[in-house]
Amino acid sequence: xxxxxxxxxxxxxxxxxxxxxxxxxxxxxxxxxxxxxxxxxxxxxxxxxxxxxxxxxxxxxxxxxxxxxxxxxxxxxxxxxxxxxxxxxxxxxxxxxxxxxxxxxxxxxxxxxxxxxxxxxxxxxxxxxxxxxxxxxxxxxxxxxxxxxxxxxxxxxxxxxxxxxxxxxxxxxxxxxxxxxxxxxxxxxxxxxxxxxxxxxxxxxxxxxxxxxxxxxxxxxxxxxxxxxxxxxxxxxxxxxxxx
Amino acid sequence: xxxxxxxxxxxxxxxxxxxxxxxxxxxxxxxxxxxxxxxxxxxxxxxxxxxxxxxxxxxxxxxxxxxxxxxxxxxxxxxxxxxxxxxxxxxxxxxxxxxxxxxxxxxxxxxxxxxxxxxxxxxxxxxxxxxxxxxxxxxxxxxxxxxxxxxxxxxxxxxxxxxxxxxxxxxxxxxxxxxxxxxxxxxxxxxxxxxxxxxxxxxxxxxxxxxxxxxxxxxxxxxxxxxxxxxxxxxxxxxxxxxxxxxxxxxxxxxxxxxxxxxxxxxxxxxxxxxxxxxxxxxxxxxxxxxxxxxxxxxxxxxxxxxxxxxxxxxxxxxxxxxxxxxxxxxxxxxxxxxxxxxxxxxxxxxxxxxxxxxxxxxxxxxxxxxxxxxxxxxxxxxxxxxxxxxxxxx
Numbered sequence: 019x020x021x022x023x024x025x026x027x028x029x030x031x032x033x034x035x036x037x038x039x040x041x042x043x044x045x046x047x048x049x050x051x052x053x054x055x056x057x058x059x060x061x062x063x064x065x066x067x068x069x070x071x072x073x074x075x076x077x078x079x080x081x082x083x084x085x086x087x088x089x090x091x092x093x094x095x096x097x098x099x100x101x102x103x104x105x106x107x108x109x110x111x112x113x114x115x116x117x118x119x120x121x122x123x124x125x126x127x128x129x130x131x132x133x134x135x136x137x138x139x140x141x142x143x144x145x146x147x148x149x150x151x152x153x154x155x156x157x158x159x160x161x162x163x164x165x166x167x168x169x170x171x172x173x174x175x176x177x178x179x180x181x182x183x184x185x186x187x188x189x190x191x192x193x194x195x196x197x198x199x200x201x202x203x204x205x206x207x208x209x210x211x212x213x214x215x216x217x218x219x220x221x222x223x224x225x226x227x228x229x230x231x232x233x234x235x236x237x238x239x240x241x242x243x244x245x246x247x248x249x250x251x252x253x254x255x256x257x258x259x260x261x262x
Numbered sequence: 263x264x265x266x267x268x269x270x271x272x273x274x275x276x277x278x279x280x281x282x283x284x285x286x287x288x289x290x291x292x293x294x295x296x297x298x299x300x301x302x303x304x305x306x307x308x309x310x311x312x313x314x315x316x317x318x319x320x321x322x323x324x325x326x327x328x329x330x331x332x333x334x335x336x337x338x339x340x341x342x343x344x345x346x347x348x349x350x351x352x353x354x355x356x357x358x359x360x361x362x363x364x365x366x367x368x369x370x371x372x373x374x375x376x377x378x379x380x381x382x383x384x385x386x387x388x389x390x391x392x393x394x395x396x397x398x399x400x401x402x403x404x405x406x407x408x409x410x411x412x413x414x415x416x417x418x419x420x421x422x423x424x425x426x427x428x429x430x431x432x433x434x435x436x437x438x439x440x441x442x443x444x445x446x447x448x449x450x451x452x453x454x455x456x457x458x459x460x461x462x463x464x465x466x467x468x469x470x471x472x473x474x475x476x477x478x479x480x481x482x483x484x485x486x487x488x489x490x491x492x493x494x495x496x497x498x499x500x501x502x503x504x505x506x507x508x509x510x511x512x513x514x515x516x517x518x519x520x521x522x523x524x525x526x527x528x529x530x531x532x533x534x535x536x537x538x539x540x541x542x543x544x545x546x547x548x549x550x551x552x553x554x555x556x557x558x559x560x561x562x563x564x565x566x567x568x569x570x571x572x573x574x575x576x577x578x579x580x581x582x583x584x585x586x587x588x589x590x591x592x593x594x595x596x597x598x599x600x601x602x603x604x605x606x607x608x609x610x611x612x613x614x615x616x617x618x619x620x621x622x623x624x625x626x627x628x629x630x631x632x633x634x635x636x637x638x639x640x641x642x643x644x645x646x647x648x649x650x651x652x653x654x655x656x657x
Contacts, residue, residue, distance in 0.1 A: 022404075024374070024402045024412060024413065027401055028400065031400060035365075042345065136266075
């Protein structure tokens, strides 16, 4: 049977295209492609040949065995040295010339420890704005052996903003517990168990009512006549320096 | 942003260009299936749009991979999917689906369809045009009867192969989305089928628009039998498309998986304009109403307007359909990335204007097929003119 002219011509074109693809393949597909999987096997060697930047924590332990032992026993045992100190192969090669940095500013630790709802429950998290403002983390926490979140000694550990405001207010000398009753459990589950606020006008009246026994400079008002339907702190925020 | 989302969900990875890609491939598949109506199913009324539909499909197919290229981080490496095919990756097989459709289906069908004309044009033309047409015939200049019969038979067979191929091309795009099992908005076995029928709808609407507009510019009368038929097919395809989408929708509601709350929130807030207003009301209900009333699809037309009125209504409906189908693509691609996998929050997507994946690039890519089509129509005029009137310069 005679092959139609069209088929012959198209056959040539398709054959040429397929041949071109096969020729291109033979030139362009790397030799070791497919040996180990759908990739160039030699890529492993070429990646391995890159200059090393990270030394690995075993290298650090060779000299800093005290710190390594301390870290291995602490809560940061899963955090390798170079996570905080950066890639240190250069330091291993020339220990005296290249010194590893140690992050001391407050911006670093919150990368892991700032409050974020997607972090696992129980993971130590703080609000960097409110938590002991301005103090570097390492003043209280040893990064090589951090202890679990201790019960805060002072209210200012978490309520730093309020503490700073109050320090400039007329109430600077009053301890927080003068006005707030703080259950012990508040320090463990702060969002569940909350401290109290003064619930009666008479509470403020202990210093501010006419004839009260408080300091002479504290302003006095007639409790019965002065906006009797409101609690005092609904108008006078007690932590503000400008509170009248 | 609203509610809770994971940090890596804040920014959308699949942008406006990935909305454009299924839109364009849909137009290709739809236009081709329209062309097959005349060729395989012998719907003689739509014959005036047969060649135009083929050229439209080709023009859009040539642009289809460009949004993907512009989206890639290393577009210069994209040819590697041909060299080292990965049969386990649907995305990596795109090159072969595309190449099959382009070369074996579209180019071959156009070549067989135009071969006789190209030989005649090569004989009539002078200068470089003569060589252009001769080159396009690949030297197959035999115009004997058996040879022409072979062209016709070959064209018919290629169309027969082409229909499942067009289904493959666009069904494949739906398959990519439908097989993302982690995403409840996408993961649906109906996705390829819904994509396919929306593709047919958009393809018919596009060819209808092009036919009316080009006839206007050429000062040629529009064949109203053809246009009525196109409008009827558009109506039928839309009915199937809407039914499938409703099936998908009702199925999701009935299943009421855990994702249903966040998806309802998303539809009511983020997708309200694009899904309810654009896709459902403007893109579906209004054109369906107009086409149902004025096209001969139902009982030879419930109301017979004048030809002029019907032309306007068909054109307006087709434009609305195109807007609606683009909204469908938007709602699928963007909608699937707006809600958090935590099912607890929604993010926002803001289209950038001038970036590589921005609005400007999208508009250029959307205009490009029309430029290509203009060139194709110049080189391969799709009109059947009386012998004395035919001009080689096309339009």
